[in-house]
Amino acid sequence: MKRIFILFLLSVVILTACGPNSSSATASDSQANYIENKGSDTIVNLALAWAERYQTEHSDIRISVTGGGSGTGIASLINKTVDIANASRKIKQEEMEEAKSNGVDPVEHIIARDAIAVIVNPENPVNELTLQQISDIYSGKINNWQEVGGEDRPIVRLSRETNSGTHVYFLETVLRLGNKEDKTLFSTDTLLLPSSEGIVAEVRQNPNAVGYDGLGYVPKDLKMIAIAEEAGGAYVLPAIPTVNDKTYPIARDLYMYTNGEATGVVKEYLDWILSAEAQEIVAELGFVPAK
């Protein structure tokens, strides 16, 4: 709810911030001190916090931040409507080709790290799962919590929509266990919810549900599952130390993409993002600093 509200506020701010010049202008010819930043919903709160802090220190710079999903952000970069695209996954080969044919040269910047937490309702007695078990749950091989040591309840699988970078990452890393040849898909009865908020709301009230979300977005009243890479291994809960020492198996880099090497105010902003001050905000929001 809070995030949707923030998004709403943002859109209002953006609408009012769009002067007569910027509303129709493309990124390349917008005013020199205006930065348009769009993409991953995972990153949107972080990008927003950065933008707010940066603007209080540099009152001449204006930064607008919007979400929509990694795919949306990269599509906007390809269409030259943003200066910086946020993505919670690497740019795909097809997107790279599409960009090249449109005269755009996406350059990657790693700006933070994020762990994906698997979440369940606190009433659910299951505390630990192996990656293989999570894969079997989401591909539809395991359909009852009893099979993984829980109560006799059907499993309701929740996922983000397919335009979410988190969805693609989860498919590749968890469902297919990192195996590129594997063609396993999400079970068709997986609920595809349009926002992280939808997943949190459903898990909060439904003891049958299992969902996944970025560590920074998991509220305190939901239960995170400790995950083992393989059966017999140690079960690890997601947290900053376990992500940094790579014992927690589902963690990824978060990216910002620019068209060509960043220049001018965009470059200054990206440099600031990698500074100690900005990376402190990363940790405050539940993400893992890039350095």
Place this chain on the structure above:
Amino acid sequence: MEKSLNWREFIITRAIKASGYSAIVFVALIFFFLIREGVPTFGEVKLDSLFNIRWYPIEDYFGILPLITGSLIVTLGAALIAVPFGIGTAIYISEIAPRWVREILKPLVELLGGLPSVVLGFLGILVLSPFLRVFLDLPTGLTAFTGSLLLGAIAVPTVVSVAEDALDTVPRAYREGAWALGATHWQTIWRVTLPAARSGVLTAIMLGVGRAIGETMTVMMVTGNAPVLAIKLSSLFSPVRTMTATIAAEMGEVANGSTHYHVLFFIGMVLFLISLGVNIAASSVVFRSKKRAERILS
């Protein structure tokens, strides 16, 4: 003086004519655009994989059957709720309720019609779906039925206000004639007033169904969006994915001109054809009944 009046008349008639034709032009333009963007689908996706049961566009599975059945089952459920409720309310307001009740009820129904659908979606997620999960003992409350209930609530005000207007225009002499023949109040409503207002009531139903099938935000929030083929009765109580929610959720991410983009427009075409079909079916029924009524009266 007279000349300027003529001028004004000329401009006004032309302006009215233009706005009349513009509706036709816009529909034609929209349909042309849908066809232009949707037809390339046939060159890119084989027919048997298009009419298939797996929808997972990021891995090139473009089976649209789950989406069509999803939309149909949600709309059917909504119609089953909205039609009896809506027409019942309209009959009550126009035929039975005392004047003061009518003056309160009518604006209230119109207020309900003004509720933004996203607000109903919130209510659905936070109140209705948890309640339904516990009450009906379902695995999850995000189901086609939840969507049907909310869409029913969205369609009811449309049905009520149009049907009520239609009942209102039935001449008083019809009712008085029925009473004079000794018909009870109920017999008059069921056998005389309602059949006399038939074309307006059918229009009301059609508009209500149209409202339900095109609704996007609410269904996206409460139906769970799982692309499962919905052809069993139990599908009503499981998650489904509708055509509108698919377009809304995925249009933002697709690359312009990709196969996925064309398929989304193709879904738009299917949606357009379905509502066109509903319209044609309803207006042909209305047309036929009018002919018959005219024959009897003349």
